[in-house]
Amino acid sequence: MYSFKNDYSEGAHPQILNALLETNLVQEEGYGEDQYSLKAAELLKERMNSADAAVHFLTGGTQTNMAAIAAFLRPYEAAVAAATGHINVHETGAIEATGHKVLAVPCAKDGKLTPEGIQSMIDAHPDEHMVKPKLVYLSDTTENGAVYTKGELEAISAFCKSQQLLLYLDGARLGSALTSKANDLELSDLPKLVDAFYVGGTKNGALLGEALVICNDVLKADFRYMMKQRGAMLAKGRVTGIQFLELFRDNLFFDLAAHANAMALKLAETIKAAGYEFLTPPISNQIFPILPDELLSVLHRNFQFFDWEKVDDHHSAARLVTSWATKEEAVDAFTASLKEKVTK
Amino acid sequence: MYSFKNDYSEGAHPQILNALLETNLVQEEGYGEDQYSLKAAELLKERMNSADAAVHFLTGGTQTNMAAIAAFLRPYEAAVAAATGHINVHETGAIEATGHKVLAVPCAKDGKLTPEGIQSMIDAHPDEHMVKPKLVYLSDTTENGAVYTKGELEAISAFCKSQQLLLYLDGARLGSALTSKANDLELSDLPKLVDAFYVGGTKNGALLGEALVICNDVLKADFRYMMKQRGAMLAKGRVTGIQFLELFRDNLFFDLAAHANAMALKLAETIKAAGYEFLTPPISNQIFPILPDELLSVLHRNFQFFDWEKVDDHHSAARLVTSWATKEEAVDAFTASLKEKVTK
């Protein structure tokens, strides 16, 4: 059985494990004040062309989202997210557990937010009898594998500034987004467009780790207090620092994401060639082909993946996820199974 | 410069890193449902002779304490801890951030709680105008390196049961406690004596990781919801599972702790032989020799460690911490420096 269930089925890229091994017995400061973490933060700031950004390393997406959002908001302020947004659905109420409502904007299949959607939430919350929309949460790629264009993100950014809303970008799959053929954003564009974002390591080759980047000066103060309080500060902070150092020392972060995308694209093209449609355009490392249920059950014999949603009585969309670790042979085996069934 | 500042200055024991390497490309379920985590949990339950316990792996002590305590208490219930307890002082109000007061019991230099101390908090909180003391928090070893005897823990356990208080043990340094010469507890005693506890990995050879053990049936339900909500559930849960598998496959967990203790004891004996006293008896991997300030400044030239507290105008207690990674040569170099200065 080969798994296309997610992008965290394996451990870390070998180069990262090697770096952990090589540095293992060097004595370092704890709690993220080690040389590796400090260097990794500097490196990221260089890569983003943003000397003033504040960079912190945390261990997972839910943790990063909740520590950041809770740090940025006053008690009665709310986050605005797409209805399908990770913070709205898949974090077991982590944001609410910090006291903040998530305002869910109905959205299209692609899971993207728009200025109009955000405006609708502002209109619906005019006074102190309702929460105050204050922070806009989006993710790139979205939950459904879509990628924001530079124009789309600029429009949202300008809208947020005009409405004094903070803009926060969840980059759990930022690598896949930035290396997608549909993308025209650079990593260095982000600090100009958002107030804070995170660069996801866990889903792009790290054992664990997300790099939170706070771009807006007003939001920077005392974030280490917040990390410690929310259980997000590792005693051996080196563990995340070393990994990000490897990911950004050369081009590893982008190479790994490009591989994931390439594997997804290869899957998508063969599926397309076999005559199938997709729920949303296949442009990142999550793709959603619509396949006959009968074919799906055949494929499930040798492959693990999620059946995403029923499309009609005989077809469902599957979710196939590739990663830095996806083997081309597995992709080929999958498409072979698919073609074999099709031609029978 | 060699550091005796803490027990998390290095990475992980090589056997653990090797295990991470060897399993690296095996595809596994996410979020702690991988085979390694499941096996590690089984192994721990065998070692504790407690088939019914629930075992969960988290990434750090503050995170474990806050997720567990917040899961166990009703909103108006409070945790009782020694005034020097980690949750009271060194977790940036993590427990309070979950809504619960920490009731601080004044305690002796050793940082131990007693039934009398806990009783004083019950007496002081008789009705609904005050919080309701409900959970007793203690750590073994304590913040000050002391170790609970079996008799002491049995007395506290019996007291808690008689008062319908939950008993929770923070085992960040449980390895050092259980392998201390002052100890007469077995790991398998704990499930009978406490409602929940954690086995610390971070400070005993793991890259990161703590194993929370919930012994009381009433407290077990839905803890995975709590982990996810508090950002404590790693996508690659294998990272902690594999490490605990190595720590408890044979005797590594205890061997590493015994090494740390041996190194501390060696330090302590030489210091004692040189005529110095200790703030608290040196019996675990944290020792607190009282040294002349002049000697301390000489030692600081080649060694990193914390000056813990002023004792009189010319003497201070230092805190020296050893670990699984402490090199005997470093211990010898330290005591050589000390003796050299003394004999001058």
Next chain:
Amino acid sequence: MYSFKNDYSEGAHPQILNALLETNLVQEEGYGEDQYSLKAAELLKERMNSADAAVHFLTGGTQTNMAAIAAFLRPYEAAVAAATGHINVHETGAIEATGHKVLAVPCAKDGKLTPEGIQSMIDAHPDEHMVKPKLVYLSDTTENGAVYTKGELEAISAFCKSQQLLLYLDGARLGSALTSKANDLELSDLPKLVDAFYVGGTKNGALLGEALVICNDVLKADFRYMMKQRGAMLAKGRVTGIQFLELFRDNLFFDLAAHANAMALKLAETIKAAGYEFLTPPISNQIFPILPDELLSVLHRNFQFFDWEKVDDHHSAARLVTSWATKEEAVDAFTASLKEKVTK
């Protein structure tokens, strides 16, 4: 200008103020342990035919909802409410501020929940990566003036029991509901059907005050701790006790609500007779006639009320609210204005 904006524009029913005056200098225990509060609780339990219920007096609806719901849920459990529900929209995130997500079920214009709607939330939240739906919140009357029939409430109650969900009823306007012509519930039915509910005083003749009734034994313990912690326990608890004693000593609570309903019905009938429709059937003290915008602006010259929503380019629904204090002359003046305009 006469106001039909809401049912809290005036003070208290004179009989209630007189009771406050007459008892004013009697010395009593504080914090709800006074004789009046104790008697009022007994009286309510008799009226509900529920000797085992626990009754507590709080000062407002938002406070009651948040104290109760936060007391009843574990941290990762969520409340299920109609999308238009008060806790979802009009309490400035009070429930989320206690850490709990509100799951909003899309609902019809009447604002009623159904077993199907609740089921959809259970289906959408199957595991620990999402919050756990645990408590169903509904209000009678709803935000839109609708009234649950006994059959409807029994169906929801049975469904909740079958799914181990708690059922909580917000009775801010319970008086109006129970005296509506559309109602076939008795106050004494509620303890059998719901786990907890509150009887609204503020909107039915009291200066302030809501009586929370906890019917489910499991939820009763320690609620006074919760009240105190959430700022919901008045030092002079007599203030709410005395008022509920008056409301339920004879039939005042129901008489006042019946008056409010009668005034609304009188308004509704004249409006209907003049040829206008309603957004939802006019059956309680909130009615929503759909009127020409031109007529609305004429009516606004002499009457205060909310324009509720645009219906088409030339018509809007208004919200008219009556209360125990609504004067029949005001109703007559309103309908006179309306008819005058219509006949012109």
Next chain:
Amino acid sequence: MYSFKNDYSEGAHPQILNALLETNLVQEEGYGEDQYSLKAAELLKERMNSADAAVHFLTGGTQTNMAAIAAFLRPYEAAVAAATGHINVHETGAIEATGHKVLAVPCAKDGKLTPEGIQSMIDAHPDEHMVKPKLVYLSDTTENGAVYTKGELEAISAFCKSQQLLLYLDGARLGSALTSKANDLELSDLPKLVDAFYVGGTKNGALLGEALVICNDVLKADFRYMMKQRGAMLAKGRVTGIQFLELFRDNLFFDLAAHANAMALKLAETIKAAGYEFLTPPISNQIFPILPDELLSVLHRNFQFFDWEKVDDHHSAARLVTSWATKEEAVDAFTASLKEKVTK
């Protein structure tokens, strides 16, 4: 039985009840936007000579403290209070329930804070591994009936400014403080010395109600959101507005407090004349005479009051509390009982 247990045993001063009666049927805006509340706020600002202050009316002390402190602090910031402070002991963890630690400063019998005490908390919390002390809480009078002099409050105020700490004063018994013979503060001094404070109505003649005054511009924004969210915004906000209008229309607030103090002083002088000492100097409406246990049990036959603490094997301090409603005959009866016993 006459009660000296507390200052909230009776209802409201008759003038206040009359005002509620007279205005009862006037239709007004809800939620504190009524004319009475607006006028009362203006009046208070005039009396305090502070046109820029923001004034809000809430229903009780715990509610006011928790809404204000939670609004003023970032999540990891803590309040510093005397160990005997109301927020530390008698509010069932209300501040912690909003996520903030209360740092308890050991204090003398009088319950007063000093710059030195506050400094000790700053010293003990130097970095992000501990909470950040940010707000200083004190009450005037203190829990033990003591009164801050202008010099003492100025010293604390200057210290807080120098340390960038916010200063918050709990004025549950501010009336008694400002009319004490030991006081040299004016109400109008407070806005210059503190960042926020509240003027207590409940314990000084109101049915319920506290007026929160926010003096520091930075803290003013959006407080009505906070009130609504925490259940502190009455639908009939007029109830508190009307009461404060009466209290400050002329001199009623001060007259009532002066009466309470005079009654306490009369009690104190007779007790002193009979040869007894006090735990703390009797200067406000709470006094703590040290009496023989035998005498206490005689007095308990006709009077209700709290036995505060054991002083030696045969003596205890009692707490006697007077109020605006205390009858001089009750005072005389008490002292007669005391003298009768003494002379026997």
